[in-house]
Amino acid sequence: MPEKIFTIPINEAFDVLDGCPLCRMREKLEEQTLESALGAAMMEPAIRIEMNREGFCSPHLLAMHRKKNKLALGLILESRLDELAGLLGEPARGKKGLFGKKDDKGDAAETLTAQAKSCYACKRIRNTEVRYCSNTAWLWDSDEAFRGKLTRQPYFCLTHAAMLLRVAKEELKEKSYASLYAAVTGQLRDALTRLRQDVTGFTVSFDHRNADKPLTEAERSSLERATKMLR
Numbered sequence: 001m002p003e004k005i006f007t008i009p010i011n012e013a014f015d016v017l018d019g020c021p022l023c024r025m026r027e028k029l030e031e032q033t034l035e036s037a038l039g040a041a042m043m044e045p046a047i048r049i050e051m052n053r054e055g056f057c058s059p060h061l062l063a064m065h066r067k068k069n070k071l072a073l074g075l076i077l078e079s080r081l082d083e084l085a086g087l088l089g090e091p092a093r094g095k096k097g098l099f100g101k102k103d104d105k106g107d108a109a110e111t112l113t114a115q116a117k118s119c120y121a122c123k124r125i126r127n128t129e130v131r132y133c134s135n136t137a138w139l140w141d142s143d144e145a146f147r148g149k150l151t152r153q154p155y156f157c158l159t160h161a162a163m164l165l166r167v168a169k170e171e172l173k174e175k176s177y178a179s180l181y182a183a184v185t186g187q188l189r190d191a192l193t194r195l196r197q198d199v200t201g202f203t204v205s206f207d208h209r210n211a212d213k214p215l216t217e218a219e220r221s222s223l224e225r226a227t228k229m230l231r
Contacts, residue, residue, distance in 0.1 A: 006135050007143075014149040019228060021153055022160035025132055026125065033121050034064055038072040050120060051076060052083040057119035087111045130167060133160075137168040141176045151183050155191035157231050195229060198222035 009028075013021040037056075041047045056064065064073050088108050139146040156164060161184055168180050201219035204210055 006131075007139055010132065010135055010139060011146065011149070014146065014153065017152060017154060019154060020157040020160055022129070022132060022136070022164065023157055023228070023231070026129060026160075029125055029128055029132075030063075030121070033124050034060065034067065037076070037121060038064060038067060038069040042072055042076055048076075048079065052079045054118045054120035054123060055080055055084075055115060057122055060119055060121040084115065087115065129160075129163065133164045133167040134171060136164060137171055137180065140168070140180050141172055147183075150180075151187075153187060155187050155229060156184055157229050158188075159231055161185075161188055191229065194218075195222060195226055199226060 009025060010021075013025045016024065018024075037051065042051065064076075067073075089111070136150075140150060155161075165181060165184060168177050172180065198216075198218045199222045202215065202222045205213065205215055205219070
């Protein structure tokens with residue numbers, strides 16, 4: 001089947017057999033999103049307004065701070081700080097509205113709670129990840145060669161397995177969804193079983209009775225692999 005523009009990055013990610021393919025796509029996407037935020041995107045008025053409104057979560061702020069373009073980050077933070085200062089309204093009054101609740105409009109207790117959970121980068125990445133999953137489901141349904149690539153993957157992490165199956169359940173016909181479901185859950189079940197054995201091998205190595213038994217490479221890397229699979 002001829003490749004389409006939107007299938008190229010998916011096929012490239014699935015050509016590699018190392019961990020979760022959608023995690024590989026997300027890592028590239030995250031890097032591109034932050035580079036764009038510190039580059040051309042910050043000069044676009046509509047995007048800048050969105051950045052001011054949404055802000056950035058702590059991990060993404062720290063990632064941006066580690067990059068070289070400190071001036072761009074400074075300009076973004078200037079307008080973001082102004083945005084937050086403008087949201088600090090008066091406290092909610094005791095007067096109750098029609099349904100017996102306080103009128104919290106403009107109350108910083110509510111506003112800052114929402115702001116603390118908001119992130120421009122996370123929102124962009126999440127929306128694109130959903131499209132990746134939609135395109136992956138479409139490829140599974142329409143491209144036999146891609147089905148072979150998917151079934152050869154070691155596993156999907158917990159987050160992306162859930163995301164892919166949820167999108168596929170909405171978009172695929174029952175038979176196609178059932179086959180994708182069997183492939184993804186079968187891979188995950190096998191990977192969890194192997195990982196459980198490796199983690200057990202790691203933990204029992206701390207027993208003094210196993211002091212002379214060397215760890216295998218799989219057992220030695222089991223904790224790191226578990227944190228990636230269970231993300």
